Amino acid sequence: xxxxxxxxxxxxxxxxxxGTLALNNIDLQIQQGELAFVxxxxxxxxxxxxxxxxxxxxxxxxxxxVLGQDMNLTQxxxxxxxxxxxxxxxxEFKLLKGRTVLENVILGQRFLDVxxxxxxxxxxxxxxxxxxxxxxxxxxxxxxWGEHQRVAIARAVxxxxxxxxxxxxxxxxxKENALKILDLLASFKDNKTSVLITTHATHxxxxxxTNMIIKIDQGALEWERIG
Amino acid sequence: xxxxNSNGVYFLKEAITVFRLNxxxxxxxxxxxxxxxxxxxxxxxxxxxxxxxxxxxxTEAEINVYYNKSIGTEGALQLAxxxxxxxxxxxxxxxxxxxxxxxxxxxxxxxxxxxxxxDENPFSSxxxxxxxxxxxxxxxxxxxxxxxIEHVRNNRDVLDRxxxxxxxxxxxxxxxxxxxxxxxxxxxSHMIRQGIEQNKEQINTLRLLGAPEMFIxxxxxxxxxxxxxxxxxxxxxxxxLTIRQINFQMASTLxxxxxxxxxxxxxxxxxxxxxxxxxxxxxxxxxxxASARKS
Numbered sequence: 001x002x003x004x005x006x007x008x009x010x011x012x013x014x015x016x017x018x019g020t021l022a023l024n025n026i027d028l029q030i031q032q033g034e035l036a037f038v039x040x041x042x043x044x045x046x047x048x049x050x051x052x053x054x055x056x057x058x059x060x061x062x063x064x065x066v067l068g069q070d071m072n073l074t075q076x077x078x079x080x081x082x083x084x085x086x087x088x089x090x091x092e093f094k095l096l097k098g099r100t101v102l103e104n105v106i107l108g109q110r111f112l113d114v115x116x117x118x119x120x121x122x123x124x125x126x127x128x129x130x131x132x133x134x135x136x137x138x139x140x141x142x143x144x145w146g147e148h149q150r151v152a153i154a155r156a157v158x159x160x161x162x163x164x165x166x167x168x169x170x171x172x173x174x175k176e177n178a179l180k181i182l183d184l185l186a187s188f189k190d191n192k193t194s195v196l197i198t199t200h201a202t203h204x205x206x207x208x209x210t211n212m213i214i215k216i217d218q219g220a221l222e223w224e225r226i227g
Numbered sequence: 228x229x230x231x232n233s234n235g236v237y238f239l240k241e242a243i244t245v246f247r248l249n250x251x252x253x254x255x256x257x258x259x260x261x262x263x264x265x266x267x268x269x270x271x272x273x274x275x276x277x278x279x280x281x282x283x284x285x286t287e288a289e290i291n292v293y294y295n296k297s298i299g300t301e302g303a304l305q306l307a308x309x310x311x312x313x314x315x316x317x318x319x320x321x322x323x324x325x326x327x328x329x330x331x332x333x334x335x336x337x338x339x340x341x342x343x344x345x346d347e348n349p350f351s352s353x354x355x356x357x358x359x360x361x362x363x364x365x366x367x368x369x370x371x372x373x374x375x376i377e378h379v380r381n382n383r384d385v386l387d388r389x390x391x392x393x394x395x396x397x398x399x400x401x402x403x404x405x406x407x408x409x410x411x412x413x414x415x416s417h418m419i420r421q422g423i424e425q426n427k428e429q430i431n432t433l434r435l436l437g438a439p440e441m442f443i444x445x446x447x448x449x450x451x452x453x454x455x456x457x458x459x460x461x462x463x464x465x466x467x468l469t470i471r472q473i474n475f476q477m478a479s480t481l482x483x484x485x486x487x488x489x490x491x492x493x494x495x496x497x498x499x500x501x502x503x504x505x506x507x508x509x510x511x512x513x514x515x516x517a518s519a520r521k522s
Contacts, residue, residue, distance in 0.1 A: 054435065056435070080434075080437045080438070080439060081437065082437070083435060083436060083437030084436075084437035085437075086437075088435060088436070090432075090435070094428070094431075094432040094435070096429050096432065097248070098244050098247065098248045099244065107433075107436075108436050110234055110237060110438075110442070111234075111436075111437065111438045111439055111442045116233060159436075
């Protein structure tokens with residue numbers, strides 16, 4: 001049976017109000033259960049692509065569909081519903097200060113139709129997977145950079161998303177920790193969940209779990225499937 | 228709705244966290260709100276006292292009717308009965324010479340020795356007529372047609388002034404209360420808006436995670452309501468103590484002033500502050516949320 005496409009883009013361009021062309025006529029298709037890396041130099045358009053997929057930007061032209069949702073001229077409420085099926089891992093983590101690790105992870109599920117007890121269970125399970133179960137009750141401001149990263153990942157995966165979008169999760173990490181983070185994100189890929197990771201660290205990508213490599217340069221995109 | 232119900236405790240915790248994270252600014256806001264409510268409480272109490280005094284003065288409005296002495300006491304009492312039959316008259320009673328003398332003695336106090344100059348009582352008996360202030364003209368018209376009346380001292384100027392003061396107090400008091408209420412709402416909404424601005428990053432994160440606007444806004448609404456109610460509680464306490472003190476001072480220095488009881492006044496003030504706290508807290512918070520969303 002042919003897998004469903006979770007991301008589909010055809011002839012998409014994104015131009016910012018200041019005239020910068022971030023994405024230039026790109027085509028892309030990522031299937032359910034695939035793991036794709038988006039690589040390219042700084043300012044090449046990687047984050048813009050993620051913003052487009054998360055509904056933070058609208059395409060200037062072309063057609064984009066994410067998890068079956070047409071992203072062109074989509075209403076805010078539909079974008080919000082779509083985001084609830086996505087597990088985003090932001091470059092700057094976006095964890096809430098003054099709250100514990102567990103509260104941050106649970107927060108991502110509070111407005112999903114998940115029962116209270118299930119939320120806690122999902123969160124502790126996700127924290128266990130990222131190796132931070134013992135820090136559940138620590139305040140996020142007391143964590144190290146790498147731990148912040150892992151809490152952000154736990155918050156994304158505890159939501160049991162259909163698509164994980166991770167923006168530069170290896171930025172500012174040494175090789176060993178970067179590898180751990182990539183391995184961790186790859187471990188969430190399964191039949192249902194697809195993973196899209198933007199990274200500079202092309203040398204750390206492992207062929208055993210990579211299905212697709214997407215290269216972006218100056219807004220132009222080319223991709224290749226592996227295996 | 229389901230989210231709002233099941234997340235009630237979370238919203239409350241978040242409201243407290245948001246308060247705690249901007250502690251100094253929020254404490255200042257709390258005391259600013261308390262101060263505004265205190266001013267409102269004082270205004271409200273002043274307005275209630277003035278209304279009470281004006282009402283009491285109106286109730287006490289009276290005219291004096293001097294009758295022809297030839298009708299004697301019996302005739303005077305009959306005349307009082309006829310006067311009571313006039314529409315707008317509440318009560319008519321005879322004040323004889325000695326009662327009139329005693330009253331003046333009381334009014335003059337230490338200066339009453341001046342009355343000793345007279346060999347005989349200089350005061351004559353008269354009829355004291357309590358009237359409805361609004362019906363003064365009708366009463367005077369009715370008195371004119373009664374026989375045996377020599378002269379009517381109607382205190383027209385004083386009565387008109389009392390009526391005008393009562394009306395002015397009512398209008399001015401209402402306007403001031405309205406102005407303070409509007410100020411409170413604007414300040415509360417501004418504080419909520421500021422709170423939202425300070426937590427812009429958190430709000431943005433929640434939006435990116437797909438949280439509904441009502442879910443994002445609820446802790447801020449709750450924070451606004453708690454700030455307003457907290458401010459109202461502090462001001463209520465301070466105002467209750469102040470009212471008790473002022474009432475005591477006024478009652479001892481101006482014993483003739485018909486003041487309302489401190490207990491009743493405090494009760495009314497606390498009810499007004501509590502009601503206003505809830506209404507302005509909700510209205511101000513929604514206003515702040517709406518304006519922050521717009522911006």
